[in-house]
Amino acid sequence: MSTDEKDTSTGESETAVVDTAVPTTTSKTTVATDAAPRASRWTTERKSLLLRGAAAVLLGASVASSVILFLENKESKDLLAAQQGAREAACRYAPVLADYDSKSLDGYFQAVLDGATGDWKKQFEATSTELREALTQGQVTSKATDTQCALRTGDEDSAEAIVVIGTTISSLGTEHKAKPGQLSMVMSLHNDGGRWLVEKVNSPLTATPAQ
Numbered sequence: 001m002s003t004d005e006k007d008t009s010t011g012e013s014e015t016a017v018v019d020t021a022v023p024t025t026t027s028k029t030t031v032a033t034d035a036a037p038r039a040s041r042w043t044t045e046r047k048s049l050l051l052r053g054a055a056a057v058l059l060g061a062s063v064a065s066s067v068i069l070f071l072e073n074k075e076s077k078d079l080l081a082a083q084q085g086a087r088e089a090a091c092r093y094a095p096v097l098a099d100y101d102s103k104s105l106d107g108y109f110q111a112v113l114d115g116a117t118g119d120w121k122k123q124f125e126a127t128s129t130e131l132r133e134a135l136t137q138g139q140v141t142s143k144a145t146d147t148q149c150a151l152r153t154g155d156e157d158s159a160e161a162i163v164v165i166g167t168t169i170s171s172l173g174t175e176h177k178a179k180p181g182q183l184s185m186v187m188s189l190h191n192d193g194g195r196w197l198v199e200k201v202n203s204p205l206t207a208t209p210a211q
Contacts (some may be wrong), residue, residue: 082156082191083155085196086161086191087149087154089197089198090187091163094147094149097112097185098143098144098167098183100142101142102135102136105135115198117199118200138171138172138173139171140169140171142167142169143167143169143178144165144166145165145166147163148165149163158191159189160187161187161189162186163186164184167183168180
């Protein structure tokens with residue numbers, strides 16, 4: 001083989017090597033080019049997921065806060081309603097204690113017991129016979145003229161009220177002339193299934209004539 005032929009063969013061989021190398025370079029470039037948008041899409045999707053997660057957390061916190069505020073507001077309203085109910089019950093019951101006529105005591109005793117519970121009910125029942133005799137023998141008649149009530153303490157189950165009742169009382173001792181007096185007491189009340197009942201009373205039947 002001549003020198004020219006060797007050179008020609010060598011050139012063809014080198015050309016072939018160069019030609020086979022070109023597709024390899026093009027393939028790498030194509031892979032790199034395709035990877036860039038995939039990475040960009042992954043980053044965008046990740047940011048979107050993070051934003052959604054943050055929004056969900058904020059929404060959950062907002063809902064929880066709203067629920068707490070609702071419950072606190074409801075508890076506050078329930079407490080105020082209970083206190084109002086206890087005060088009104090004390091104001092209704094107080095005149096019952098101070099309004100009686102020795103000539104007709106059955107209705108009086110029944111009305112007192114209807115609004116009573118616990119220790120006060122037991123105490124009134126235990127002394128009702130003696131009280132009836134004393135009122136009858138003294139021919140006592142009492143009328144409530146005005147009532148002032150204030151709640152000292154109270155929650156949804158129990159309360160304590162201060163009550164002052166203006167009265168007029170007549171008896172054998174006053175020669176059946178009505179004399180003004182005042183009846184002061186502290187009532188302890190208990191919420192019995194939505195109805196406030198009086199469970200303790202301090203000296204409910206002690207009247208002080210006005211000066």
